[in-house]
Amino acid sequence: MKQAHLIDISAVFFRYYFAPGPSIVTDDGWEVYPLLASLRWLVQPRFIQSDVTVAAFDESLGTCFRHELDPHYKANRAMPNEDILYQLSLLKSFCEHLGFVVLAGTEFEADDYLATSVALLPEHEVTLHSRDKDLRQLLTTNVIMQDNATEAIWDVERLKQEVGLAPNQIVDFLSLVGDASDFIEGVSGIGVKTATSLLQTYGDYQGIYRVIDSNASLSVRGAERIAQSLIDQKDRVLLNRQLIELRKDIPISLTALPFDQDGYFFVYALVEQLGLMRPFNKQLEILAGLHQ
Template sequence: MPKNPVWLIDASIYVFRPWFVRQPIPLDRDGNPVNAVLGFLRFVYNLLQTEQPQQIAFAFDTSLKTSIRKDIYPAYKANRSPAPDELKYQFQLCRDFLDALGIVQTASQHFEADDVIGTWAKQQQAIGTPCMIISGDKDLTQLVGEHDIWWDYGRRTPLPPGGVKKEFGVWPQQIPDQLALAGDVADNIPGIPGIGMATAAKLLQKFNSVEVLLSRIPDIGLMKTRGAKRLQGLVEEHQATLRLARQLTSIHSEVPEVPIDLRRGEKDLPKLQALCDTLQLTEQQFKLWVNV
């Protein structure tokens, strides 16, 4: 594990997971469901208590309608339904709670949380600070540099660059190419029909990148792998799809106006108390948050 890393958290997945735990559903003081926010806060408390990070920041997603990837491909994430109002309410409570704890949290109207984290990671890598990239999304493994870790906290083994290679068959910088070849059902990104992650890894082990692959299509048929000629035909037929997908799978690292100082600040105790009251947390639970 790296020494004194900055912790970069892909927040939304840790809100969505407890959202789907529906029974029994706890309510706040006004009768609103708060299953997602309470589950998120358990995750945050455990991370803060166990890891004691000095630099930590949370990136959230906002609207699916305004993503820059929608401008490139209108069907991007079209398979996802908009968040219901009761979930939007809980997302805001999560963000308010982080603010009360003095923890950096942000979102962009035009970029996704992945891109915000990509921007932070690039900034930290430039000054030699290792990053703990906390997410359940394999897309973010592409950000893992020499001294960084991707970790679906509490669920999977932390993955350094070599761990990403062992898990997915490609190095972190090749993950966008692998996803472009295979497609990404979760984000409604088209790939080449008949090519999955394993086959995409084989192609990238040979050709290194989509760019090189597309410049050497005839060489695909010469590979010593089963169905090489078929693969050549598939890539040749779906070149336009592959180029489109490759634009969608790459994480941007130049999101404007993101916070730069990721150190934990002072807690806003009156705001923290008010939020605990809203969530019907006990006085003992409030004290735990004060001291975390």
Template structure:
């Protein structure tokens, strides 16, 4: 397993783990039949990160807000296939944020800004200050953020994603992952991409031309490549050029969102276990059974 040399600043993709926790532990209910699976899952994630993986003292959880973002303005279909938040999850949000605040875990969300963009901008800011960053996420969109000082912990398989890992797996560098998503699309976010271009074709083109702009600068060469259905791929690329460029804008995580906190502001002095126990008792979380 790859280990980071220094204690990193840990950024948790809160929205992703909120939903993962909700669906994984959706049958967890207290004596009043109120669900608490999302609360439990987030607390368990934090515990695993701090105890089992990294003894870091700087940690923040970043969440989406309910407001629409610039992506919705430039493409009204963006994330349109996402269902509305279930009420049984919604009622856990306020208690969750209260518990996190009480035990000393910092959270951040910005109205109208997607969590991915906050994560990217904060990670970029921390990296420039000379510290290492560990992003905790299973979202493939985050791969584009990876640098020599920004890594990703995929908790699904406990894998640390680094530039060399990405190069070995995909044959491209982290930034080119934006181009990959722009070409092949992303169903989870409803990013259209270029129809009939799958991951194998997209990777072949990027390994040949490096990025989407170079692909279009050399578009006439596409039909001459030793690639199955090269002429059809050429036709699709020409026909859907605007869609591909739009998809690039949708897939690219912003790094310039103003973040008015630094790593010292998220320093975890000490988790207040007494308060945590009080919160567990208050919300009737069955800690003996699940924690």
């Protein structure tokens, strides 16, 4: 099968931005170590030579359609400063000239672009490069996830064995327990074990509510209390599902320019302009052997 690598590039960048690392400042006074570290990670033959490589950026903080659904969505995230915006704009240019499909916008998040890309690649073996639990809803027989920090692999079988759920249950699971990283509040009194047990028994949130509506008892400890919480907070559950379920219908193209000699010279020139020739020398050697 053809190969596709779909990268949550903003997550890669912020991993280095918030981690301890050396300070590298350009002649213009910009800190660029997170940019350098991200580029080092990106310059891999499997990405450059893949049939499709997508780099999805998050540019919708405060403007995503989910903020219209819930003004508190991601309220715990600070807006990017000039230093971050500068480096991400350069990272986008690098990705375009490396032959990647670059996806970003103010209405949708990186995960939505990744989900739409998966939907457009049914005949590819797809690797999602992220550690975002939301993306586990996209796992299939031809879609796996690889943690961009640990390189650990998640597939359908591992999700079933270690989490006890199928990919199509992830949206309901997170809707019940919430997601603190996105400032999504769960149903009070329902934790990981209870939510997992309910979904294993009843399949999905609709199955759970069918039992409650029939006045039958849920097969979990504290059934009466949990049922009342689910009744009282049904609107929260339904809203959470809209916040957590990824969009797969964004009008995008997965066509990119190939990484060729012009792309190589652009990368070389920009690296030289930033004063990063020495720390990026190994990657330039790799790229010199890969460009068409």
